[in-house]
Amino acid sequence: MVTIADVARHAGVATSTVSYVLSGKRTISPDTRERVQRSVRALGYRPNASARALASQRSNVVALVIPLRTDMHVPVLMQFAAAIVTAARRFDHDVLLLTADEGPAGLERVAQSSLVDALVVMDVELQDERVPVLRDLPMPSVLIGHPEEAGGLTCVDLDFVAAGALCVDHLADLGHRSVALLGTPSTVYERQTAFAERTLTGFAEAAARRGVVGVETPCEHTFDAILETVGQLLHDHPDLTGLVVQNEPIIGPLLDVLRRLGRRVPEDMSLVAICADDVAERHVPQLSSVTIPAEQMGTLAVESLIAKLAGSTVPELTLLPPTLTARGSSGPYSDRTTA
Amino acid sequence: MVTIADVARHAGVATSTVSYVLSGKRTISPDTRERVQRSVRALGYRPNASARALASQRSNVVALVIPLRTDMHVPVLMQFAAAIVTAARRFDHDVLLLTADEGPAGLERVAQSSLVDALVVMDVELQDERVPVLRDLPMPSVLIGHPEEAGGLTCVDLDFVAAGALCVDHLADLGHRSVALLGTPSTVYERQTAFAERTLTGFAEAAARRGVVGVETPCEHTFDAILETVGQLLHDHPDLTGLVVQNEPIIGPLLDVLRRLGRRVPEDMSLVAICADDVAERHVPQLSSVTIPAEQMGTLAVESLIAKLAGSTVPELTLLPPTLTARGSSGPYSDRTTA
DNA sequence: CTGAAAGCGCTAACAC
DNA sequence: GTGTTAGCGCTTTCAG
Numbered sequence: 199m200v201t202i203a204d205v206a207r208h209a210g211v212a213t214s215t216v217s218y219v220l221s222g223k224r225t226i227s228p229d230t231r232e233r234v235q236r237s238v239r240a241l242g243y244r245p246n247a248s249a250r251a252l253a254s255q256r257s258n259v260v261a262l263v264i265p266l267r268t269d270m271h272v273p274v275l276m277q278f279a280a281a282i283v284t285a286a287r288r289f290d291h292d293v294l295l296l297t298a299d300e301g302p303a304g305l306e307r308v309a310q311s312s313l314v315d316a317l318v319v320m321d322v323e324l325q326d327e328r329v330p331v332l333r334d335l336p337m338p339s340v341l342i343g344h345p346e347e348a349g350g351l352t353c354v355d356l357d358f359v360a361a362g363a364l365c366v367d368h369l370a371d372l373g374h375r376s377v378a379l380l381g382t383p384s385t386v387y388e389r390q391t392a393f394a395e396r397t398l399t400g401f402a403e404a405a406a407r408r409g410v411v412g413v414e415t416p417c418e419h420t421f422d423a424i425l426e427t428v429g430q431l432l433h434d435h436p437d438l439t440g441l442v443v444q445n446e447p448i449i450g451p452l453l454d455v456l457r458r459l460g461r462r463v464p465e466d467m468s469l470v471a472i473c474a475d476d477v478a479e480r481h482v483p484q485l486s487s488v489t490i491p492a493e494q495m496g497t498l499a500v501e502s503l504i505a506k507l508a509g510s511t512v513p514e515l516t517l518l519p520p521t522l523t524a525r526g527s528s529g530p531y532s533d534r535t536t537a
Numbered sequence: 538m539v540t541i542a543d544v545a546r547h548a549g550v551a552t553s554t555v556s557y558v559l560s561g562k563r564t565i566s567p568d569t570r571e572r573v574q575r576s577v578r579a580l581g582y583r584p585n586a587s588a589r590a591l592a593s594q595r596s597n598v599v600a601l602v603i604p605l606r607t608d609m610h611v612p613v614l615m616q617f618a619a620a621i622v623t624a625a626r627r628f629d630h631d632v633l634l635l636t637a638d639e640g641p642a643g644l645e646r647v648a649q650s651s652l653v654d655a656l657v658v659m660d661v662e663l664q665d666e667r668v669p670v671l672r673d674l675p676m677p678s679v680l681i682g683h684p685e686e687a688g689g690l691t692c693v694d695l696d697f698v699a700a701g702a703l704c705v706d707h708l709a710d711l712g713h714r715s716v717a718l719l720g721t722p723s724t725v726y727e728r729q730t731a732f733a734e735r736t737l738t739g740f741a742e743a744a745a746r747r748g749v750v751g752v753e754t755p756c757e758h759t760f761d762a763i764l765e766t767v768g769q770l771l772h773d774h775p776d777l778t779g780l781v782v783q784n785e786p787i788i789g790p791l792l793d794v795l796r797r798l799g800r801r802v803p804e805d806m807s808l809v810a811i812c813a814d815d816v817a818e819r820h821v822p823q824l825s826s827v828t829i830p831a832e833q834m835g836t837l838a839v840e841s842l843i844a845k846l847a848g849s850t851v852p853e854l855t856l857l858p859p860t861l862t863a864r865g866s867s868g869p870y871s872d873r874t875t876a
Numbered sequence: 877c878t879g880a881a882a883g884c885g886c887t888a889a890c891a892c
Numbered sequence: 893g894t895g896t897t898a899g900c901g902c903t904t905t906c907a908g
Binding site: 551554564566588594 | 894895896897899900902
Binding site for chain 1: 581583584585586587588590591596598601605607611612614615618619622623626631632633634635636638639646647649650651652758759760761789790793815819820821
């Protein structure tokens with residue numbers, strides 16, 4: 199292994215000079231810099247990460263805590279992860295992957311051992327037990343999602359309240375008077391996952407405001423569950439003509455189920471999904487949707503973290519405004535009995 | 538921050554004694570051990586990861602290189618990642634997440650800086666440019682998947698050749714005489730992804746051996762592409778009654794397409810998928826399938842790595858035998874014209 | 877603009 | 893069974 203001392207010797211300078219050439223933390227004469235850089239290349243020198251971390255008190259690693267639950271939509275998680283890794287690399291940081299099932303203890307472990315110098319936490323619940331833990335850690339963290347009490351922590355999230363409302367508004371604008379939110383599996387609500395709860399809130403508020411009937415129901419991932427849930431919904435609300443779907447994996451089967459039940463999309467039933475754009479575009483018909491800007495959120499989270507590491511203060515809460523793209527799955531209300 | 542010296546002072550022993558109590562690398566009198574452990578708890582001591590890594594030349598971190606391609610089936614990747622993180626934690630290791638798009642240089646970076654002390658690489662191609670790089674690194678690595686020339690590297694994989702053959706055998710045993718492999722998107726073949734190519738090989742060999750007609754075609758993920766691909770297939774091979782599908786995300790739409798084309802499953806068309814069990818069970822009808830044992834493979838990969846770190850030699854190639862579970866999507870051949 | 881040297885916190889000889 | 897201490901490779905004062 200080639201060390202900084204080897205480089206220094208090869209370049210005929212002190213180790214500190216090599217260090218400063220590499221970090222740019224003090225001015226070096228062009229001549230010396232050249233010589234050192236040449237030596238670095240000649241010897242194939244790579245600074246030792248542990249030594250550097252020990253001396254500088256910075257590991258240049260951020261932790262990413264990701265849920266492993268089967269009730270979450272995995273591709274979206276992956277988009278977040280990809281965006282976070284990519285953004286972190288841009289700032290010369292690496293990403294340590296933690297699974298949520300290590301719980302708060304896992305956060306303490308990696309933080310207190312200085313394995314990482316910042317944390318990104320996903321899959322936030324309204325009353326998240328990790329919030330107090332994170333607040334007491336001696337390093338910055340960013341939540342993707344926002345709990346009821348963030349207590350000084352930094353949160354980045356899509357404004358899911360507004361997203362829920364936006365979907366209702368879209369359907370109401372099209373003339374629909376009775377709409378339903380087909381949500382995540384019930385386990386997601388049971389643990390009060392923030393995004394799901396907030397969407398619910400926005401959906402209900404907007405329905406009330408617009409004077410439309412708005413019902414909400416969770417929905418599991420199996421075909422039979424979808425059939426059952428939608429069947430029940432249509433039975434209880436025969437005049438239902440609008441559906442907001444916040445449950446990506448059920449979309450395909452849902453379209454089947456509607457077909458099976460003799461409801462055409464969008465003629466008899468308008469659909470708006472809250473999902474990634476590529477998912478919305480993959481279906482037939484393509485789905486009107488509020489996009490989940492995973493890449494933007496992940497990038498933003500990392501940028502906030504880096505800013506905090508640099509000592510800047512960042513806003514406590516950044517809520518991205520939702521945008522709705524109308525595609526083929528939603529259309530104007532028409533009375534089926536007239537058609 | 539509380540250091541090992543603080544603990545030593547508090548317990549009235551030398552720092553080395555604290556170190557040895559923690560590592561168990563030499564015998565300590567029960568009395569001293571007790572005292573030290575009490576001090577550790579009292580002070581809330583956590584060994585500093587960088588200091589430990591620097592002194593011991595072991596970071597206790599393994600790199601996981603994961604593809605970010607959209608043509609891969611993401612949930613399976615996640616299952617691998619989850620299994621690898623979980624297994625690594627059992628051996629007191631953490632996982633650094635690298636995306637494949639950093640390329641071979643990314644591997645060199647984390648390895649040569651001693652950020653990690655072993656690597657797990659996924660999404661292997663037959664001629665993988667990372668193989669020579671990995672071989673030259675001063676630390677062990679394990680590939681999940683196997684290239685043509687592993688050149689001394691350790692590989693863990695499902696026996697995809699056998700998997701492809703197993704599907705054909707299953708269909709041939711049911712009396713089918715003309716079968717097709719509906720494969721991954723063409724980009725996956727173009728870069729000669731190992732699992733896809735090997736499945737192709739096994740499929741073709743078995744078809745020849747069993748004397749059945751076996752055709753192969755890639756398939757993209759969009760609904761239109763599936764419709765087009767299957768339509769072409771049925772046009773070219775009107776007597777086709779068996780389909781092997783190695784392309785998880787298309788399975789849902791494929792079932793639609795077949796319905797649309799008037800082919801009932803399994804009465805008119807038998808289906809066998811190569812996919813995770815939960816995917817197979819989610820569809821209607823449930824799919825006969827060869828499972829991808831992601832958890833087992835991930836665990837095995839980590840165990841091999843840990844063994845190599847401990848100096849053991851492990852087999853160069855571990856191929857897991859495929860198992861086929863017959864479910865509702867495959868049935869005996871019957872002549873449609875007779876039906 | 878550059879060098880010398882004191883740590884960073886821990887492990888692992890070496891000594892007893 | 894336990895203590896002493898020399899590093900691990902780097903960063904960053906402190907000096908000049």
